[in-house]
Amino acid sequence: MKKAFWGVFLLVSFAGFLTIYFIWPKGEDLPVLDKVKNFQLEDVHSEIYDINNNKVKLVAFFYTNCPDVCPLTMVDFKVLQERLKESGLFGEKVHLVAITLDPEYDTAEVLQHYASAFEADSIGWKWLRGTSEETSAIAKDFNMQYAKLENDFFLHSITMYLLDKNNNVRALYDMASVKNSVDTEEILDDMKILVGGTR
Template sequence: MFSNVNHSKRVRFVLFILISVISFIIIYWLWPKYDRLPVLDTVQPFQMESVHDDKYDLNNDKVKLISFFYTNCPDVCPLTMVDFKELQFNFKKEEIFGKDVELVAITLDPEHDSKQVLTEYAKSFEADPKGWKWLRGTKAETKQIANRFQMQYQRLDDNFFSHSITMYLVDSKNQIRAIYDMANTKKPIDKESIMKDIDYLVKSE
């Protein structure tokens, strides 16, 4: 009698385990899969003057890391460009620089940041124009494009601006897939996370 009871318990236990495993598999495959880099927004395509290539078109089927800056910026902008320089090196090492991925720097101060000023500024960071684009537009164009990224900025005086410190990871379909903080004196940009996110986008597109 006891033997039959124990056998029955073992059978029920085994059936419980099997049903649990099967249920887990069904839930795993049918549960909605969420992208680790969800679409945050879509940027309307634009063209801007590029100091090295005449015109830059956002519609170029590449992944971009976009940062707004200005050359008179005393802190976050130059610190961020130093980190961009290291990212440029890493992208070249991965053989994706210029081919699959671009760094894009858009000046907020086109009145001061002429083509010549930006060219010299780019040289100071050893920027390779093959995959590191430096852009400028008119004041109206700059404002319009900044608004597309919900980028906030305001001139404080003749030389300085107050501006958001957000960078944008944009995929080949012009969709914002991640945002990051620019560098500051206490913390560089999170290059490791950015590299992982860009690698993910390049391989999934």
């Protein structure tokens, strides 16, 4: 039964990604794929984070008990953090945004400890949590699918979202895996386009 659920879940997620990828016009570098509604969530290093902040944002959903995809992706976020600092974009024009899917376990203290393991700089790398209801609504707005399994593990899609200053979704990327890291160079190039720079 569980194997069947996994199969159907992954098939639906993959079909949705392929639909967006193949039917969307390829005439421009970063077409508008969707728009995200405004939301506010707890920033575990500050108070409240408002997504409507005139920043370019790379958004990833994760949870701290994730055994592979999430921590591997956060390693690549650390690389992006350094590259963005070198480019003068970090914090000032671009935010990295990590939203937990498991706010019940991932308290502010847990997330602060987790962030420190990746040497995250809270000036431009935001770690967010909300209620379970808020998380579900925001994930749905991103067309991001997830489900809680046994032993505090989650099954979740592995898409990351690049938002422009108006919270339009302008690009989609895969999170990291054991075989493939995040394409940080591509993401950095796309971020530069959205903040008005060049490739």
